[in-house]
Amino acid sequence: MTSSVDLVAASRTYTGAPAPAVSRLSLHVAAGDAVAVLGPSGSGKTTVLRLIAGLDVPDEGDIRIADTTVLGVPPERRGIAMVSQSPRLFPHMSVLDNVAFGPQMSGVPKRQARQAAERYLDLVHLPGMGRRRPATLSGGQQQRVALARALAAEPAVLLLDEPFSALDPSLRADMHRLVTELRALLQPTIVLVTHDHQEAALLADSVAILIDGQLQQHVAAAALYDRPNSLTVSRFLGCLNEVPGHARAGRHVSALGTIDTAYPDGQADGDAVLVIRQEAIALTRADDPAANATGCIERTTPRGARTLVEIATTAGLLFAEVQPGRRYGHGDVVGLVLPADQCVVIPTASRTVTAGQVPASPVPSGR
């Protein structure tokens, strides 16, 4: 019942748009796998789903479901289902008939379709809600019904388009638990579109990072933050520390000194930027022999229970996020520990970035 999904060098440019929404995108999703397409708004994520769903057609390239091209196949015969950011429940039907819609369309008699719908309502923890009108449910409940409706259609591929981004953090956590539960139970192929790194890493097996319509990197979810392959990706994932310099024999040399990196084999040698996440830098005493560098506290900002600390070093400002209870004051001198396996080196040639971390003016969020 689950199928693989492939985009093969698919491009799509909207009339009047200056740049393609999606550009020569190739992506493989194995049957039963969950892939997250992660990117900022306006990066073409939703277009990817619309192309798979058949609501939009690529200008070039191919879309394949279960290794067969589906170009020319209308949405209703692609064996898919989709959940969007807004629940999009049919307002004139009861909750039960909403969920029974998919089975009914595939020819299941009304009574059986409704019985199936009851089961899926149970699955999303809304038993007995079937007789209510969608408008009488809360936003989180409506989104669960949308999920039940999509699952009830028994799709070979389930498309999720930022399905939880309109929900409260606590409702979102509930929905994440629910999806994990349903994945274990039903094992559909899932393509999830999101701008939330955490959601991507949490729900998917692998993450495809899409920026400006181009696939930047496709990595296992568990390794999402480990090895960004460009500054674009690193910045998009929220990494704040970049130290220009050059790599030699697996070490990075810069104004900060010589630092052991995650590439001891020297594969990244040459002009290169050292990138290390603020979560990975540990602060210690200035005279700690384990410290790779020393610096002077410039500023602190609360980050949840933790604190983001800005440290002035010989290589400019570096950022570290420290655990609760550590208090630093302006001017304190500290040592910085940069674990070698967290020190990523990105060759300068790949510096194709213009904006990103710079406080740029917001981009219109076209889809």
Next chain:
Amino acid sequence: MTSSVDLVAASRTYTGAPAPAVSRLSLHVAAGDAVAVLGPSGSGKTTVLRLIAGLDVPDEGDIRIADTTVLGVPPERRGIAMVSQSPRLFPHMSVLDNVAFGPQMSGVPKRQARQAAERYLDLVHLPGMGRRRPATLSGGQQQRVALARALAAEPAVLLLDEPFSALDPSLRADMHRLVTELRALLQPTIVLVTHDHQEAALLADSVAILIDGQLQQHVAAAALYDRPNSLTVSRFLGCLNEVPGHARAGRHVSALGTIDTAYPDGQADGDAVLVIRQEAIALTRADDPAANATGCIERTTPRGARTLVEIATTAGLLFAEVQPGRRYGHGDVVGLVLPADQCVVIPTASRTVTAGQVPASPVPSGR
């Protein structure tokens, strides 16, 4: 130009509602201060702002601005301004006229009002956008205009009602920088309503935690996570670890053993729950003499670049969030370090909680 704001035992029950939206709420905001009212959706946060704004009237209690009651004073004469979750720009006016609306209403001639508006548009980093129609701006830009419009009215009190929760994370970060900047520049009294802990801690001087219409705790923003006064607050702030037991002479005794707490003076002695944030627990080798307890890895979940680790201990499951690069497998035995200053003790008598951390079905998000 800035004024203090006080709610004095203010209550408000909506007709037909089973419980009061706000119940005997007293809150003091000093002139020039920023107070965040933090709570889950449906907790009465927006009602607080509507009461201050005069868009709603308390059933009981008093609302005071600059130490004078404003009951009976209509919104337009309270010297306030408000920014809501949606920008609510006037669609039939240019951006400039939107921003100039406040000054014009207070009698400033049109030309001068527009000149003032230009200045405020510069302040929110939208110079030269004045002639455009609101609908042609992106969501983030519209929200900046809404902020400029509120500031241009030169309010004694600025009310912010989840003003950034509809924005992308990166736009939200931009807006947070902007508000911090504007606070330094204009020093208005600010009441900010949000469900986002981080936003509350970042933007406000102090945080009032409102749950089910009742003020739970009002603490300095820097100490938001340090000393929750009840399990309700602790859970709302996302703390996952609770160990029942009792406190004696400043130490907590439970199935986990005897743990030094943040109350060495014994002020919290008696039956009590030990509460410690997952960010504060450090993992170490099982044989590390610094470890307070040992446990066995049950499960790991990605949490951004970090990993949330569930550890089975003699006191049940405990949670720790560990830095990037630490990998644990199911069954690994580890030591847990619980820093004494992070071990909060909450007397069991205050256990007034029913739901919270339990994966409850979502609550309708009425306002």
Next chain:
Amino acid sequence: MRARLLLLPAVVPVVVVLGATLALGGAQSLGLMPVVGEPALNLRAYRAVVASGDLWPAITVSVTVAGAATALALAVGLATALAVRASRVGGRILGALAASTIPIPHVVGAAAIGLLLADTGWLPRLLGLDEGAWPALVAGPWWGAVVLEYAWKESAFVALVVLASLAADTGELMDTAAVLGAGRWARARHILLPLALPGLVTAGAISFIYAVGSFEVPWLLGRSSPEPLSVLAYRLFTSTDLTVRPQALAVAVVTVALSAAIGLAALGLLRRRPVLA
């Protein structure tokens, strides 16, 4: 309190005219305000209209003509609205066409239809048909021209109301249904039609009420006998015999009652199917 005061200038004329119309019209039809003689509450005027044999045929004709015209207008208007939704370019042209019929008064439309469809009209002449071969649409037994005139004019109205009443997210709901396996016809039947229903009911009721109440079109294009309600009321009202005026008002009251019944039925239908705001 202030808002209540604001209501007054708006309430007063509506109440006065509506109240006066219904109360006094009702009163005169019930014999309480005779042109000559003493006032007395009775159903004489109603009995007289019934006795004249004009009332039942008038009701039949009015309801049939209005019903047929409304049914036709609903079908064409719905098709137009769906076509506008479905295609963008065609949609704009069609919308403009539909809107362009609005400034044409009924009396002009009726005249044009008359010129077009009469036995000796342009269309039979254009088609080169003999008099016998062309159906008697104008002033014929089937009120064809009257029905067509109303249907033509009201279908544009129906299309515009349906388009306006379809929620902004109809397209998204259609996409959702497609992805869930609903083909073109299933989407039209299960999604579009139910969503368009409130608009159809509203437009249909207004259209029907208009067709029952209006009288220039049947006068220009209909037969002289049986008369529809509006024509009958008008003839009795403008009669030189002032004693039949209560009968005119009785017919008017019947017309208003019929219209109100349709309006209430429409409201009932709209209530039964809750619509998302």
Next chain:
Amino acid sequence: MRARLLLLPAVVPVVVVLGATLALGGAQSLGLMPVVGEPALNLRAYRAVVASGDLWPAITVSVTVAGAATALALAVGLATALAVRASRVGGRILGALAASTIPIPHVVGAAAIGLLLADTGWLPRLLGLDEGAWPALVAGPWWGAVVLEYAWKESAFVALVVLASLAADTGELMDTAAVLGAGRWARARHILLPLALPGLVTAGAISFIYAVGSFEVPWLLGRSSPEPLSVLAYRLFTSTDLTVRPQALAVAVVTVALSAAIGLAALGLLRRRPVLA
């Protein structure tokens, strides 16, 4: 492609009747389809109507009456809509009242107004006024009864259109304006009125066009001379002298042109003020 085909059943009748109406009506008014004699393109019919001295007075009367009625309907309708927005309880009653005038046909409304306002009507009798003390509203020089009838009927329509066209977030915008320091009147002037404008323009244009095109009301309640456009066209069209029929169509063409001009002006006004979707 398929969507295009769907368009056909909807497009055909609209195009045929609209096209035929305008083309053939225009053609006949321009002498291309004379009842007797040879076809020849000329403005004879137009010149004849102008020469008869009926056209200019007819245009003046039509525009004045329709304009006055529309202005009154807009004022009362807007006040009603605002009052409905402002108060909840009063609002519902008022909305029901406004809606309840819709099922009353114009001919019935006109008759009632006539009975109410004529020299010998109920109102002067009720007030115990002499004939001289009561203004000549019905069939008087100022067309008072005609204006009042249209205004009464259309004000309900205006109120409903304005209410429907006010965006769902109007209340929030009003709150926002209040918090920014705008008092009751400033809010009405700077927020509510501009937001209601598209509805007012739309309803006003439709109302005006209706009043210009309709003829039963002026016939029942107006003077016999000068005739408004619709009455003039109707009289010429139903005249036993078939040679004046081109003149009837010329008047109809002028009426439609006038209505279309108002419609285009309204569209222009609506374009100039962009409204948030």
